[in-house]
Amino acid sequence: MTFAIRKAALASALVIGSGLLMTPSAAASSKPGPQSCPPDVWYKVVRVSTGYEGIGATAGKRNGASTTSRLTYALSTTKSKSTSWSSELGGSASWGISTVEAKVGRDITKSTESGKTVTNWMDVPGGKYGYTTPKIERTTYVIEKWQDTAQCGARFLGNMGTLGGITAYPFFSECIASSACTPKP
Template structure:
């Protein structure tokens, strides 16, 4: 009698347990319920390119000694540069700059002035020339506008704009050679 009761209880537990493994109906699987995502708007920053622009003349010196020497250059900038914003879907230059800084943790310089003194030093081997050029590093960023969908996906709405940012100032290009050379990058 006990073994029949155990078999009946075990069979009942297996039936109840197996019903928990059934997949949800297809009607409820494809339609988001009240737990769906709200249509929030968010922004993503994408780096498009990096380049360098001269802000002063190239200077060079020859190390006349037979040992390595530190050559120091003090130069004046000959042009002014600025960070700029090209709006596509909106936003101001200050908003674009703040968005790039916040999303990438990268500081952006708003502008540089003409006539500023900048100093660079280089260790140049004996009997070699050392050349340097003051530059800025400019990166171009797209600030993309996205929206969450009700099905918890993401939909691209377009570019809010592009930021042409000064990301390093001053930046010095250098070269060392036996004769004249052009600093890179």
């Protein structure tokens, strides 16, 4: 009887041991391991809006000739303007300006002064009036902060801030008409 018990124990040990030596199934061995990407942080610039703000008075004159003439206007700016920065997650105005310039490829003017003479010219047909107003173009950008995930996706971390950048200075609004008109935009 003890011989039969020993034989059964040996057989059980061989069955259990052979199970440990078995190779993984083909399905399990062909499954790729988890991907891993470095957790890099990067910034995305999103343009929100573009608008225009006056920095001087409107000037206009009538072309008294019968043919098209070039009318020239030398205007003095009466308002100073600055690029604005509203920080949410950090960063300075200089950082915001350099980030937008690098990502979007547009130059940002930090500020303008009043009392500067700016010049514009217009080709105005005979008998018509030509009006012009000096302005700035202000474009608003949001700088978003993102991070790559281990699965090679992207995770939004928040907004670094909002930049109201002066993207054109001076910018001239114009109109040509038979009578007084308001320059647009």
